[in-house]
Amino acid sequence: MVSEGLRSVIEVARYRGRFGQLQWALHRLSGLGVVLFLSLHVIDTATVYFAPSAYTFFVSLYKNPFFGLLEIGLAAAVIYHAMNGLRLVIMDFWPALWEKQPQARFLVWISFAVLWVPTAAVMFRNIVLHVIK
Amino acid sequence: MELTLRIRRFNPETDTKPHWEEYTIDADPDQKLLDALLYVKDHLYGTLTLRKSCAQGICGSDAMRINGQNGLACRVLIKQVNTPVISIEPLYGLPLIKDLVVDMEPFWKWYRAIMPWLVNDEPAPEKERLQSAEQLARYDDSTKCILCAACTTSCPPFWANGNNYVGPASIVQAHRFIFDSRDRATAERLNIMGQAFGVWKCRTVYNCTEACPRGIRITEHIGEVKRAISLGMPKE
Amino acid sequence: MAATQPAVRPMPRNTWGTVSWLFMRISALALIVLTLGHFAIQHVFNDVHNLDLAFVAARWSNLGWRIYDALLLGLGLAHGFNGLRIVLDDYVTSHTWNRVLCWVILIVGTALTIIGMVAIIGGVRRT
Numbered sequence: 001m002v003s004e005g006l007r008s009v010i011e012v013a014r015y016r017g018r019f020g021q022l023q024w025a026l027h028r029l030s031g032l033g034v035v036l037f038l039s040l041h042v043i044d045t046a047t048v049y050f051a052p053s054a055y056t057f058f059v060s061l062y063k064n065p066f067f068g069l070l071e072i073g074l075a076a077a078v079i080y081h082a083m084n085g086l087r088l089v090i091m092d093f094w095p096a097l098w099e100k101q102p103q104a105r106f107l108v109w110i111s112f113a114v115l116w117v118p119t120a121a122v123m124f125r126n127i128v129l130h131v132i133k
Numbered sequence: 134m135e136l137t138l139r140i141r142r143f144n145p146e147t148d149t150k151p152h153w154e155e156y157t158i159d160a161d162p163d164q165k166l167l168d169a170l171l172y173v174k175d176h177l178y179g180t181l182t183l184r185k186s187c188a189q190g191i192c193g194s195d196a197m198r199i200n201g202q203n204g205l206a207c208r209v210l211i212k213q214v215n216t217p218v219i220s221i222e223p224l225y226g227l228p229l230i231k232d233l234v235v236d237m238e239p240f241w242k243w244y245r246a247i248m249p250w251l252v253n254d255e256p257a258p259e260k261e262r263l264q265s266a267e268q269l270a271r272y273d274d275s276t277k278c279i280l281c282a283a284c285t286t287s288c289p290p291f292w293a294n295g296n297n298y299v300g301p302a303s304i305v306q307a308h309r310f311i312f313d314s315r316d317r318a319t320a321e322r323l324n325i326m327g328q329a330f331g332v333w334k335c336r337t338v339y340n341c342t343e344a345c346p347r348g349i350r351i352t353e354h355i356g357e358v359k360r361a362i363s364l365g366m367p368k369e
Numbered sequence: 370m371a372a373t374q375p376a377v378r379p380m381p382r383n384t385w386g387t388v389s390w391l392f393m394r395i396s397a398l399a400l401i402v403l404t405l406g407h408f409a410i411q412h413v414f415n416d417v418h419n420l421d422l423a424f425v426a427a428r429w430s431n432l433g434w435r436i437y438d439a440l441l442l443g444l445g446l447a448h449g450f451n452g453l454r455i456v457l458d459d460y461v462t463s464h465t466w467n468r469v470l471c472w473v474i475l476i477v478g479t480a481l482t483i484i485g486m487v488a489i490i491g492g493v494r495r496t
Contacts, residue, residue, distance in 0.1 A: 004292075005293045005294070008293035008294075011225055011292050012289050015198075015225070015287065015289075016200065016202045017202075017287070017339075017343065020338055020342075020343060021340055023339075024337070024339070028336075088337055091356065092356055092359065093360070095352075095354075095359075096353065098342070098356060099350060099353065101339065
């Protein structure tokens with residue numbers, strides 16, 4: 001039932017696809033990670049209405065530096081998925097641009113760095129400040 | 134130069150599963166990989182089984198996975214691969230028959246499903262059906278396909294679900310007719326491409342374009358078909 | 370050339386494929402703005418350590434922010450869960466399991482959307 005699908009995942013690791021395959025795999029993994037987080041986040045935020053004391057509990061949990069670091073990882077997943085996704089949307093609506101694939105990949109990584117590095121720096125600084133206090 | 138070929142072999146009459154075998158030979162770096170394989174077959178192990186025909190990149194018979202990437206053995210030079218050990222496997226995603234030979238029937242089945250013939254029932258003109266250079270340019274690239282299956286067997290969605298996906302090669306062949314100004318079955322072709330087993334299974338991984346030995350811009354053409362289905366055919 | 374050979378059965382149109390493909394791309398564009406904005410507000414322009422019921426209540430006193438969050442919620446869950454359905458289509462080939470899990474995805478996605486929308490409309494409940 002699923003075995004053909006599972007075997008194909010192993011083949012993805014074995015096939016030496018160049019950057020196209022890596023970008024697709026990262027897009028899929030980041031998407032799965034973000035949708036999993038989003039499901040939990042909708043529930044924990046909905047407690048402001050359904051059970052406000054639970055919200056206070058969740059928020060205190062997220063102030064833990066371990067969660068802070070996870071959030072920096074989440075930021076990476078969201079930003080990568082967004083930038084790579086933007087490349088896909090542009091190329092899907094202008095297929096002639098697929099010829100410029102090498103430059104587009106480069107731009108994805110550049111825009112990822114431009115957005116994520118300062119974000120991660122600010123978030124990390126906040127964690128450190130909070131821990132020191 | 135000394136070259137070791139690491140070949141994935143399988144004999145359906147004696148083996149339960151495939152295994153690697155190594156053959157070390159003296160090879161000329163300017164030769165094709167196919168020449169090295171045929172040397173092994175002709176002088177060392179006559180049982181090595183592979184497909185080949187024209188040996189110059191036109192018939193598409195000898196597509197295989199070379200150092201983890203799909204390509205034509207007759208188009209790849211040993212000096213291009215440039216590793217002391219070259220690993221060679223059959224294409225993945227089609228049923229394995231023996232050694233480097235796979236069953237191409239599922240590939241042909243999907244090819245037939247896209248109506249790979251020109252449809253035009255209008256009365257035939259005196260000479261040719263004329264076409265401008267611009268009209269030709271729209272589909273010229275997709276006419277280059279030699280049906281070697283390197284693209285379809287490099288496609289992760291096809292690996293995962295080959296029974297429910299036409300694969301890149303069939304879409305390229307469909308593109309060749311959809312964008313041919315002489316064809317009159319555009320609506321029917323786009324309907325086939327728009328089915329669940331058609332273009333919508335493509336995840337724009339791009340392995341196909343990188344594997345194509347003819348340099349066809351496959352992902353771009355699949356994108357053109359997706360656009361034609363969802364946003365309408367472009368004006369001529 | 371002779372008349373068209375009917376070698377291929379005529380098939381009904383599959384509009385779902387087109388709709389899903391277009392929706393993912395259009396929602397993606399909206400979500401890039403909404404999500405990156407949300408992230409910037411929560412983590413960069415504010416310190417997430419200052420987050421509490423009062424913070425949320427203050428933001429939601431403005432109707433514009435509630436609409437923003439509702440769009441983010443609806444589009445985000447729809448885009449994400451449709452993505453899950455696409456991954457499902459790739460890896461679960463058994464027709465029965467595919468249908469069952471597809472329904473599970475739809476039900477869970479809808480439930481989360483409803484829960485979230487109720488919370489946004491209801492607002493912060495002061496204990």
